[in-house]
Amino acid sequence: MRILIVEDDAILGAAVRDQVAADGHSVDWAMRLDQAADALAVAAYDLILLDLMLPDGRGIPFLKTLRTQGVATPVIILTALDQVSDRIEGLNAGADDYLVKPFDLAELTARIGSVARRYAGNPNPVIRLGELTIDLAARELRRAGKAVALTAREWALFELLLSRPGQIFPKRDLEDRLYSFDDEIGSNTLEVHVSRLRKKLGAQVIETERGLGYRLARP
Numbered sequence: 001m002r003i004l005i006v007e008d009d010a011i012l013g014a015a016v017r018d019q020v021a022a023d024g025h026s027v028d029w030a031m032r033l034d035q036a037a038d039a040l041a042v043a044a045y046d047l048i049l050l051d052l053m054l055p056d057g058r059g060i061p062f063l064k065t066l067r068t069q070g071v072a073t074p075v076i077i078l079t080a081l082d083q084v085s086d087r088i089e090g091l092n093a094g095a096d097d098y099l100v101k102p103f104d105l106a107e108l109t110a111r112i113g114s115v116a117r118r119y120a121g122n123p124n125p126v127i128r129l130g131e132l133t134i135d136l137a138a139r140e141l142r143r144a145g146k147a148v149a150l151t152a153r154e155w156a157l158f159e160l161l162l163s164r165p166g167q168i169f170p171k172r173d174l175e176d177r178l179y180s181f182d183d184e185i186g187s188n189t190l191e192v193h194v195s196r197l198r199k200k201l202g203a204q205v206i207e208t209e210r211g212l213g214y215r216l217a218r219p
Contacts, residue, residue, distance in 0.1 A: 001046035001116060001156065002026040002177045006036040006062075007078065008054050012101070016049060016078070019105040020112070024152030026180045032056045040066075044176055045073050046119075047112060052079040052090070060093050067094035074115045078103070113137055116159075127162065129216075132201060134162065141201075148200050153178070157193050161206065161216040170213040 003020050007013040008031045020027045028043070030036040033054050039045075052059035063075055076097040077090045087098045096115050099108060113136060127134045133142045139155060141148045150158065156178055161169065174190055194214060198206055207217045 001112075001160070002028070002043065002180065003047045003049060003112070004036060004039055004043075004045045005029045005049045006033065006054065006059070007031065007049070007051045009051070015105065016108065019108060020049075022152060023109055023112070024154075024156035025112075026156070026178050028180045033059070033062050036062070039181075040071070040073075043181070044173075046177060047115065048073055048075045049108075050075050050077050050095070052077060052081055052086075060089060063090075063093045063095060074119050076108075076111055076115060078108075110137070116163075129162070129165070130202075130205070132205070134158075143201060150197075150200065153193055154197055154200075157190075158197060158201075161214065165216045166218045168209050168213045168215045174214065 003025050005013060005016055005020070005027060007016060007029070010031075013029055013031065017027050017029050028039055028045075030039055031054075033056050036048075036050075050059045050063060054062075059077065059079070063077075066073070066075075074096040075094065076099060077095045078099050078101060079086070079090075080101045082100045090098050096118075097111050099111055117136060127136065131144045133145075135141070136159065141150060141158075157174070160174065160177055171190055178190075194206055194208075204217055207215050209215065
């Protein structure tokens, strides 16, 4: 997934960025609401991690504006405001989850995975696809009962394809979802990851539609 962090605390923002990147996601980081708005105007995000107290305003009005504009991107609020009324206000504004600072980074990973599964239409963390058994919550994959190890980037690509089996993902869309503004993307970077996944999961798992893109084959 491609995730936008909106957080002005340099230490916490860096920790969250590193955690999200280590989980295999592409991540961009804005320290102000105007920077976040600029990022959202030029890139498609799968998730927003939103602080509520930013130098140029509060996160709640920003979130309400996004929802009014029809932006349906899931949002997890990260804030030190821990009153029940604050949580209710955030959820009523359109947030999908609410995490109070300080929080464990492993819990953040779990919350991100949970929200992503809900939006993909399958809250069950265990998925079976042919001879593959995928535990999204634990990030464990087995092929015919044998464990298969994927890199963080391979997981990110596989999860994206798995979110809509049978749907063609254009190469440009996959690159936009998998890489941040700071990533250097080679002309065949995506093809390399697809090739490695095919070797690990089976050549028939990911199909190529020439001139269109890639899709996960239905069993």
